[in-house]
Amino acid sequence: DVQLxxxxxxxxxxxxxxxxxxxxxxxxxxxxxxxxxxxPGKAPKLLISAASTLQSGVPSRFSGGGSGTEFTxxxxxxxxxxxxxxxxxxxxxxxxxxxxxxxxxxx
Amino acid sequence: xxxxxxxxxxxxxxxxxxxxxxxxxxxxxxxxxxNWVRQAPGKGPxxxxxxxxxxxxxxxxxxxxxxxxxxxxxxxxxxxxxxxxLRVDDTAVYYCTREWRPFYHDSGSDTWGQxxxxxxxx
Numbered sequence: 001d002v003q004l005x006x007x008x009x010x011x012x013x014x015x016x017x018x019x020x021x022x023x024x025x026x027x028x029x030x031x032x033x034x035x036x037x038x039x040p041g042k043a044p045k046l047l048i049s050a051a052s053t054l055q056s057g058v059p060s061r062f063s064g065g066g067s068g069t070e071f072t073x074x075x076x077x078x079x080x081x082x083x084x085x086x087x088x089x090x091x092x093x094x095x096x097x098x099x100x101x102x103x104x105x106x107x
Numbered sequence: 108x109x110x111x112x113x114x115x116x117x118x119x120x121x122x123x124x125x126x127x128x129x130x131x132x133x134x135x136x137x138x139x140x141x142n143w144v145r146q147a148p149g150k151g152p153x154x155x156x157x158x159x160x161x162x163x164x165x166x167x168x169x170x171x172x173x174x175x176x177x178x179x180x181x182x183x184x185x186x187x188x189x190x191x192x193l194r195v196d197d198t199a200v201y202y203c204t205r206e207w208r209p210f211y212h213d214s215g216s217d218t219w220g221q222x223x224x225x226x227x228x229x
Contacts, residue, residue: 001169034215036152043219044152049207055217087151091213095168096142096154 002026002090004099012107013078021073021102023088028068032092035064035073038101039084047086048073078104109133109218111203116223123193123227129186129203129220137161137181140212143188145199146222155201156188160210171197193227200224 003026013019023033031051036044046055048064051071061076075082083106088099115127127143143155156167156177165177176189186203201223204216 032213036215038152043202043222044216045219046207046215046217049215049217055207089152089154089215091215094166096157098152098154101151 001095002029002093002097004088004090004097006086006088006099006102009100009102011102011104013104014107015078015080017078019075019078019104021086021088021104023066023071023073023099025069025071025090025092027093029090029092031067032090033064033066033071034089034091036087036089037082037084038087044087080106109205111205111218111220113201113203113220113223116201116225118226118228119193120229121193121195121227124189124191125193125225127188127190127201127203127223127225131184131186131203131205134205134218135209136179136184138209140206140210141179141186142204142206142216143177143186144202144204144216144219145197145225146202147196147199150199152202153199157206157212158186159212190225193225195227198225198227 005024033051035048038044052064085101085103110132142157146152158177174192178187203220205218207217208214
């Protein structure tokens with residue numbers, strides 16, 4: 001199975017900060033990588049697919065990049081509604097797997 | 108409105124069975140791969156299984172293979188997960204999800220249901 005390692009696991013930031021989350025697969029996944037945002041008690045929400053394709057309705061402050069074994073999710077200017085847990089998911093080889101998550105909290 | 112609604116969760120003893128259902132609305136169900144994803148309390152999501160848009164291909168995570176069966180009825184816009192030989196570590200919220208792109212299975216899940224809680228305990 002492809003293991004996904006996210007870093008950091010926890011991030012404390014202020015409104016307006018730029019934040020970057022990294023996802024490193026244990027083997028190359030081309031660009032078959034998605035990013036999700038999850039808030040407490042809610043289902044995950046797809047933000048980015050194919051490593052860098054922003055989903056409809058997702059603010060442009062979110063961006064994704066990378067390929068192979070290193071990917072990033074960036075939020076250019078953190079807003080109050082962005083405080084949540086973020087997960088990456090690889091869809092290159094079965095079983096699809098998720099990273100362990102990055103919790104973004106208010107400093 | 109695109110919507111998925113799960114049902115069928117509950118409390119079951121180890122070794123027991125449950126059948127989860129997911130009813131889709133607001134889109135052409137038969138064009139999309141569908142998934143079951145679960146999330147144990149306090150943990151991250153775990154992909155469980157998926158099924159091709161026409162039902163002709165399925166895949167499972169190893170921990171459920173041979174115990175769980177995913178199926179669909181496109182005439183009823185419905186997805187199912189038959190869960191047998193349930194174990195304590197199957198306890199989780201189970202989500203039905205839709206792949207983002209029609210006919211593709213590797214694009215990510217853009218639509219999720221509200222989830223149904225399965226508790227396996229004696």
